[in-house]
Amino acid sequence: MKEFDLGAVQERFADIVWKHEPIASGDLAKICEKELNWKRPTTYTVLRKLCEKGVLENRNGIVVSLVSRDEFYSEKSERIVEDSYRGSLPAFIAAFVSRKKLSSQDVEEIQAMIDSFKKEG
Amino acid sequence: MNAFFIKLINMSITGAWMILAVILLRLLLKKAPKWLTCALWALVAVRLICPFSIQSLFSLIPSRETIPSGVVHYSVPTINSGVQPLDHAFDAFVQEVYKAHSVEWGNPLSEWLPIAEIIWLSGCLLLLIYALISWIRIKVLVSASVPIRDHIRACDEIRSPFILGLIHPVIYVPSSLSERDLDLALLHEKAHLQRRDHWWKPLGFLLLMIHWFNPLCWVAFILLCRDIEMACDEKVIRKMKREDVAAYSQALLDCSVSRKWISACPLAFGENGVKKRIRGILNYKKPTFWILSLSLVACLIFTGCLMTDPKAPNRQLSAKLRASMDLAVRKHNYNYYNDGYFPTAAYDVFGVERSDDTTCVYTWLLYEEYSFDGTDVREERGGSFPVAITFHTPQNGSDLSTYEVIDYWEPEDGNYYDRSIMGRFPKKYWNEALAFRDVNDLYKLCLATAREHFSASQNTEKSYSDLEARVSEQYGSTYQYFLENAHIYKGPPIIYVWQASPGEYVCSIFRQNNSTAFPVEPEKTNPSDLTLYIGIDEAKKILSENHLTEKDVVIYPLLYRYEDVNDEEYTLYSEHVHDLLFGQPDNYSNRPPYN
The missing domain is CATH 3.10.450 (Nuclear Transport Factor 2; Chain: A,)
Incomplete structure (x- = not known):
């Protein structure tokens, strides 16, 4: 089953493949290094993920796409971003938001606060 | 190592007192700007890391050395917390523990302290390993990221924007963020960068690694993180219009939420951090001049009272x-x-x-x-x-x-x-x-x-040649007469004390040889019978070596102004010479000092 949920990064990678395919994985890594500053393992990890999703295929070191660019964009529906990052950020990182989960009750409460604030103004 | 470890514990205890004070002060400073609270935490950090401190009368710290540095050598361990009930409680506890041991028990701390040190080191290492692993994990995660603006990269796998890197910090944002949310989140991250939070947070964590055994330090770190976030929020919304404030809050909410993460169960400890933050943002009012001034004054007083140590005991002797x-x-x-x-x-x-x-x-x-x-x-x-x-x-x-x-x-x-x-x-x-x-x-x-005492007398002895010359000059014929004829005198040993000036004396001691006939030429006199031209101290020494007390000798004090001296003055001088030769060192008699 093909999954068309791609994050912006994965889309960018797919764009590179679509532009240069068919391309040896080694050359692909070189291009990614030049354009995105990626190290080899990073390129291969993303490649593996896209192969798992059925968008690309690595045939004996040559990378080709299984879905054409037009096909992909025509079928793209409202994306639900997949939160693959299960862990939480380390405590010593300066972030926008803390790592605590919100209950649905909390979400409603906070949304209500914001809405009433907007109304008052 | 023992001394270092005990010093560390004492610093941690001092820090704990300070943290308690900051927690109280925070409650009072609810309306004050949050950067002030962050400054207070900075002071706490200084306390926790700096072994030196100045002393002052205003210090509210109960004790600078709760655990005495020599406690390992005490026969029974004890603490000096500066809080009497705590000390008593500890001593009572130690008593109980000792009662449980029937055998006469020494101070077990000498064995336990090294064990405690190893436990402490292990804790530090564990936290260090945790930090390293988390950092590496994050780095690997964001390796698959694409640049979208200067120093800003987008990544598929993260949920919230954050900053990574100390010297060349890079902002990572989730690729799924909407353009609007992205701009607002970036405002927050840039505020972090301006405040150098990407340094303070890791530094705070480093301190936590060292003071991990102190539960108040964990509380302090958690509160510090919260205060940093709120200070950043305040920095962003300070000059924002109302609708932008609403949008900012919305962005915060959006980042905290994702459909897959909404859980049915409520959170573990009390109110959620995001909720508190958004509430704080929506209710934010610029602090008035009075609130700002009062808060600053409160912080200055706090600094004086808690950044200084109590005064050490008075060691000066008048x-x-x-x-x-x-x-x-x-x-x-x-x-x-x-x-x-x-x-x-x-x-x-x-x-x-x-x-x-x-x-x-x-x-x-x-x-x-x-x-x-x-x-x-x-x-x-x-x-x-x-x-x-x-x-x-x-x-x-x-x-x-x-x-x-x-x-x-x-x-x-x-x-x-x-x-x-x-x-x-x-x-x-x-x-x-x-x-x-x-x-x-x-x-x-x-x-x-x-040395000073003896050389003083020695120097006097060395210059006796000119002192003797002076005496000879002052006493003239009298001096010569006494010297030549002293051996005639029959009786106990005699000491002549010639005063050259007040404080300068030349002594001559004559031992008596009863076989000496009258008259005897001076050259024939046995030199060992005479001790000429010695100082008071040497005279005293000779007297004590020969076990001669006041009763055994005749003292003949001479004053060159003999003719001008009245009886009373001469008596005083005689008594003074007696004191010089036979007086005890602590003889504080009521006689007026002779001069």
Whole structure:
């Protein structure tokens, strides 16, 4: 089953493949290094993920796409971003938001606060 | 290592007192800007890392050395927290533990402390490993990221924007963020960068790694993180219009939420951080001038009271107290040694406790007696141990030259040494009183005093040739007459004391040889019968070596102004010469000083 949920990064990678395919994985890594500053393992990890999703295929070191660019964009529906990052950020990182989960009750409460604030103004 | 570890624990305890104060102050400063609270945490951090501190009267810290640095050597472990109930509770607890052990138990801390140190090191290492692993994980995660703006990269796998990197920080944002949310989140991250939070947070965590055993430090770190976030929020929305504030809050909410993460169960501890933040943002009002000023004043007072240590006990001896100490020490010790040695004393004062009636000096005493062998001083007797001397506190208007001694305390010998000290000395001095002490500095002081004393007389002796010349000139024919004819005199040994000037004396001692006939040519007199041209001190030495007391000799004091001197003055001079030769060192007679 093909999954068309791609994050912006994965889309960018797919764009590179679509532009240069068919391309040896080694050359692909070189291009990614030049354009995105990626190290080899990073390129291969993303490649593996896209192969798992059925968008690309690595045939004996040559990378080709299984879905054409037009096909992909025509079928793209409202994306639900997949939160693959299960862990939480380390405590010593300066972030926008803390790592605590919100209950649905909390979400409603906070949304209500914001809405009433907007109304008052 | 022991000393370092104990110092660390003491610093942590001091930090804990400070953290408690900050927590209280935070409640008062709810309306103050959050960057002020962050500054307070910065002060706490300084306290936790800096081993030095200044002392002041205003310090609210109960004690700068809760665990005495020498506690391993105490017979029973004890603490000095500065809070009486805590100390008593600890001592009671120790009593219970000792009761449980039927055998006479020493101080187990010498074994337990190294174990505690190993546990502490392990804790530090574990936290360090955790930090390293988390950092590597994050780095790997965001390796698959694409640049979208200067120093900003987008990544598929993250949920919230954050900053990574100390020297060249990069902002990572989730690729799924909408353009609007992205701009607002970037405002927050840039505020972090401007405030250098990407340094403070890791630094705070580093301190936590060191002070991990202190639960208040964890509380402090959690509160610090919250305050940093809120300070950043305040920085962003300070100049924002109302609708932008709403949008900012919305962005915060959006970032905290993702459909897959909404859980049914409520959160573990109380109110959620995001909720509190958004509430804070929506209710934010710019602090008024008064609130700002009052808060600053509160923080300054806080700094004065909690960044300083309590004053160390008074170690200074006034001149009178010093003289009283010298006298008391000499009186107590010199009685035992009657050999005419020169006594000296040096002190390392622990503290002086004053009350209306009594003044008690707790000090280390080095007592040394010296003799002189012609070239250098020689150490004859001495002792080195702590003493407690109690004096009568002089009443106002009293003009006593020294204070009256009420009690002179020395430690007991042998096995009872430590216990007797702990029984007599206040707890705060135990550390110093029981510690191994290098008395080299004190010893040098005593040596210098002794050398000065003996060289003074020696110098006088060396210049005796011109002193003798002066005496000869002043006394003229009288001098010659006495010298030539002294051997005629039959009777006990006689000492002539010729005063060249007040304070300068030449002595001549004549031993009596009853076989000497009258008259005898001076050349035929046995030289060993005469001791000519010696100083007072050498005269004293000869007298004591020959066990001659006042009753055994005849003293013949001579004043060159004999004709001008009246009886009373001559009597005073005679008595003074007597004192010089036979007076005890502590003879504070009521006679007026001779001059």
